[in-house]
Amino acid sequence: MSMRRRTLLKVIVLGDSGVGKTSLMNQYVHKKFSQQYKATIGADFVTKELQIDDKLVTLQIWDTAGQERFQSLGVAFYRGADCCVLVYDVNVMKSFDTLDNWHEEFLKQANPADPRAFPFILLGNKIDIDGGNSRVVSEKKAREWCASKGNIPYFETSAKEDYNVDAAFLCIAKAALANEHEQDIYFQGIPEAVSESEQRGGCAC
């Protein structure tokens, strides 16, 4: 009874460069949005604790670089993931078109036991831009894509305006929990230098 086990959930965030992966994560974890334009080097991961029903859950969110060179790192990154968050920019058609690649590549490299049951979530980000006038991917189109991949939950978000970010991540946590892996809280085998060491202390915001 006194054994305190926490649930660790590993969440991978994927998508093209510049769609707002880091910004979504920072908004969710730190409640901050930076106007600064900043490319991610390799990957950063952050953790956040939350309570779901009576369970204390630690979300470990892996923010990956959209850079081509690091796509070969998938195997190392995706191993043991409980949920995969795909992000695209509703104002950039190409970022939507490449979702198929990200989806396929994740399944290939993470190699989950039951690929069809593995939880994915799709986020259409940057809906705030130009009051929605510059969007090129309709919600309908995105939902159709989700339906074709086995009814993936879909959220329209704005990391900048903090719109729907909490709701999306709560859904992510629940999906991951359903696919949970009970693990030790300590992150084995994750080298510290993976997060950007150019910043002395502090987070990647």
Add this chain to the structure above:
Amino acid sequence: MEIGVPTDVRHVAHVTFDRFDGFLGLPVEFEPEVPRRAPSASTRVFGVSTESMQLSFDSRGNSVPTILLLMQRHLYARGGLKAEGIFRINADNGQEEYVRDQLNCGIVPEGVDVHCLAGLIKAWFRELPTGVLDSLSPEQVMQSQSEEDCAQLVRLIPPMEAALLDWAINLMADVAQMEHLNKMNARNVAVVFAPNMTKMADPLTALMYAVQVMNFLRTLIEKTLREREDSAKGLRKAKDLQVVIQATEKGVGAKTNILGRLNSRAELTEAWR
């Protein structure tokens, strides 16, 4: 079947590939199919050693593969330096294969997207048989913190790789100079170039090393930007100085020959300080 001994042997042609002049001694009848100045002695311009690439001089006197200069020229002419996230934004995969094929023949197709061109410049570095910075050990790069350390390290790089690095750093500095339009400062452009400059088998080591390489590139880009600014200031001051001298000559009739005695912009900058 009996095969006889060869008779009447003739040496018809001797073809060599010169890195500046292309194929030499190529029989005339081959010319329609093989351009004499092919971009590469191989059928491809990607993933082959610079040894077999056609070279040209860039504006700074580096001899670098002609194909890189071609891609750079088109990137700049098509407003690539002004495009937000240039070198960061993923290119449209659909176009890439076609553009690669054309580049292998030394052609940049019309209407190619700037992000595709930028992506292919990175790919060119990534696919080299050996990375531009592979002659340096990770320890050397890691220990080079100051600008002087980094400049010292550059001097250890073999000539071909040094020319490629110098070209790339100046390209990155061109990008960073337009940060107000493209949002890519020295750090950002260094982040997206770093993973393409070394070849490492183990991906996690590569990832950790990329941070060190990024800092190294960033230092070199910032150094270049500062030197450009200094030399621009030097030029401006030289103009001011000239005006002052002319005014002085008119005013007191003094024959000043300061400009004539200074040999370089750097000296002039020094003198003006």
